[in-house]
Amino acid sequence: MPGARDLPHPDAASLVLTDVLFALSDPSRLALVRRLAQGPLEVAACQPTGGEVPKSTLSHHLKTLREAGVVRNVPEGRQRYVSLRREDLDDRFPGLLDAVLGTAAE
């Protein structure tokens, strides 16, 4: 049994709107979510374009997004894949993600 090191994720039904809004209210996190909207990324690829951020800082932001239910973080071999929980979000908060992503990046 390959040691399951799965991280806790809230289930779709229990997502809290204010938590989601807070997770999206940080510019660097929102920028990441925009990129994730185009497909999953490994954690290393979640680095902001250009600048390098310490792994611990990046991991912290991913945790915020994950605990709010915005992204899913799944181990895959030696790495982890981060993906947007688009369906869950659309189901619970219809139109929210589209509205947020529909605004041009600033």
Next chain:
Amino acid sequence: MPGARDLPHPDAASLVLTDVLFALSDPSRLALVRRLAQGPLEVAACQPTGGEVPKSTLSHHLKTLREAGVVRNVPEGRQRYVSLRREDLDDRFPGLLDAVLGTAAE
């Protein structure tokens, strides 16, 4: 000329998405925005239903919402009227407010 004591409001074109999301990410502020969606209120009426909050605390939340461009705060005689900037928000972030308000209060 009755002393104009107008508070500063960002203009519609310069609203920042992350600031708006942050302003809405607080449960008490979001609850207030829901009520404002049904029409303007005087500041005193912005008190959370039931519990009493110090005036300074309430004023602080109103400031956060105002500076993010979510509400407008206009003096009217001895009181002030707080209103949702629905058109400005819809114009700049189409669908966002509807999505946020569309979710049942928690």
Next chain:
DNA sequence: CCGATTGTTCGACTACTATCGAACCATGCC
């Protein structure tokens, strides 16, 4: 003009959040 009413602002304190290095953990490869 005086006092009551309606709110904002200031200052202090507390609580939370961001950031980063270092330690730690699991995996894959030799």
Next chain:
DNA sequence: GGCATGGTTCGATAGTAGTCGAACAATCGG
């Protein structure tokens, strides 16, 4: 097993946000 790789967690520190009392400002009514 031993070691490099990819990430999370821990702990400390600095900055930011929430809460509240007290002071201040502007208006209306006597």
